Amino acid sequence: MESCIALLLRTQKLGLNNSQEFPSALTREFVNSLDLKACSFYTISSDEQNLILRGQYGFQYDEYISFELPLNTIAGRAFKGSEVLFENNLAESLEYRDKRLVDKYGLVEIIAIPLSIVLDCDMNVERVGVVCLYPKATEKSDLPSYIQILREAVNLAYTHSVERMKMQVREKVVSAISASTDLNSALFRILQKLLRNQISIEAASIYLYDERLRLLRLHATTGIKTEKDLHKHDISFNKRDIGFPTWDSFQGSIVISRSSPNKILGSDKFLETTKSPIKSLLVLPITRTSNDHSSRKTRGVLRVANKLLRHENKYELTSFTKEDVGILSYVCEIIGLTSHMFLNKENRISYFEKIMHGTKSNIQASIQNIDFLERHGKIESFMPKDLLYTVHDTREWLDDIRNQMERLENSQRSELSLETISLTGDVLINTIRLFEKSAQTMDIALARITKLSEGGFFQLPPVKANVRALMTVFRNLVENALKYRNHDKNKCIVKLSHRVDSEYVYIHFTDDGIGIPLGDEHDVFAEGFRSENAVRQDPAGTGLGLTQSKEIMRLMEGDLTLESIEPVTLVVKIKRAEL
């Protein structure tokens, strides 16, 4: 009795393994504790046609005919009837098919215990498999007397291990998503995790529905085998593809497709590349609950091919088990949520880009119109002189908006096209002009900036940069110098100097403004950060200008750094062009 209780406790403990490790651990424990010759652990395939060997202890794997066991066997009967079965004459039993095991190991008796997952506290269960025990002794042991208690313990422990497995898969999938910045890379990472982990699938693909084009588009795959060369966007399904597992599953059901000896797999339109010929497909719908939780909508499908079982030197493709489907369904839910979030984000970015594009065009047109009027002297002819500032102000605001948009756009890019340019001719001259013009429209009493001809700027070597992007950086520095000038004195003096080494040109930009308070110097490039004195002078600023400018300089293989805080000196580091 004491040893029975000890075994029950040890069985419970095995539930700390995930469901992939549990079968081996349990069969080993049972063989050692119950004086068995061997023990096998089977779970049912998702189509409930076969029991799949998940673990065993005591036999050589090579002795098995197959890791798949049909249901017209003792184990199958125990599974179907949900009753423990005892068979005392394996040699004669027609239901026992692995006679080689009987001969080699002298098997006489089998006890087949149905395995279930406990669904709730009322012990409602879902049958999932069978555990087969092969006792050593032919005489009666006390095992039958506590077999029912043992069965309950195994069921509870296995239930825990399945939950544990789900948690582990969730952790891996979520970490794959959080390491990704876009939908396709997130989905690809999820597939990699599935392939490398306990599910042991051979290949997989994810299709998502494109509402606009009304087709299921391939978003991630471990490799698709197609008969002809197709572009990735051609590997899709639409409503004409009824009958193909992928499209059928998109209608909301789990589709299992499997080849038999006489039949090549009821094939899909495109299949994954696998080492072994495709034998089984499992296609699961990816769904997402609506925001008000009232309905679920299918967003796509996850298709997996070939469940692989490798036991020592034996290797076999088997059916997907019920647990596999459970875990993959769970993964599908996460994919549904993830794809919704990413697509939502990507759609918003796309709308935003369209709005930016339209706004930029309008601004550009307005600037060109004002320019045209100015150049042809039309404005002066009808505008009172003291109100001419309105035209200049308007032009400058339009310029500001356009440049802020450009700066935002550039800082969000992953790369910028660089070319060899003249820093002084292409950028610094325009910076000086911008400073002088802005100072004029801002009515600054004393505004001065270093003359380029006096500072040796025309001797600077060519640099590698993007002119427009670099100009947005210098524009930001000029705007800051003017905006954060000392208002009491209403003056702004900017000093430019330069330094050159073998790799970079450094432009030092110093202003005599309100400065940066001591202690804030480490935060000036942080997104959204604003010093106390800057907020006091201009409460409406965003604190994004320097962050974006630094990012742009990094994209151009340079940098933007703060050299001193009183007076403020910023250093623009620009990569020299190769000679």
Next chain:
Amino acid sequence: MIYFVDEDYRKLRVLVSELKINGFDAKIIRDADTAFAELSEVDKSNVDLVIIDVMLAAKVNGNTSKYSREQTDDYHKTGLLLLDDLALANPSVFPKYAIYLTHASNDVLVKNISISANKYGIKMLRKKDYDTAYYFGEDVAKIIKELNGG
């Protein structure tokens, strides 16, 4: 004289011009501290209207300023505090001759401005409502007329 208390000098210029075209004198005061210093002693006879921007700058040197970042919620409601101070310091002019002018879109802030405007019985104008300076000038003229019993 119409006083504009707003740091955004350039964006106000056209409104100031519009008011001048309508026959008013107008002056811009850039920050809350300067505004308090000047308006706490201004005589009623010299004031037509004081237009106070709510998100308003203060003097850069915190040691010489009445207004702190914490007190003003990052300078988002400096104008509300300024009017409270002016109402105590110069009750013959404030709050009666003041109005709020704001670009705020944040619901909480708009509600706070509205509460303060109701408390003092003054108007609150939204910058977004004025696509043209002309209508702004027209509304300001109407408010001044009402204040003068007309």
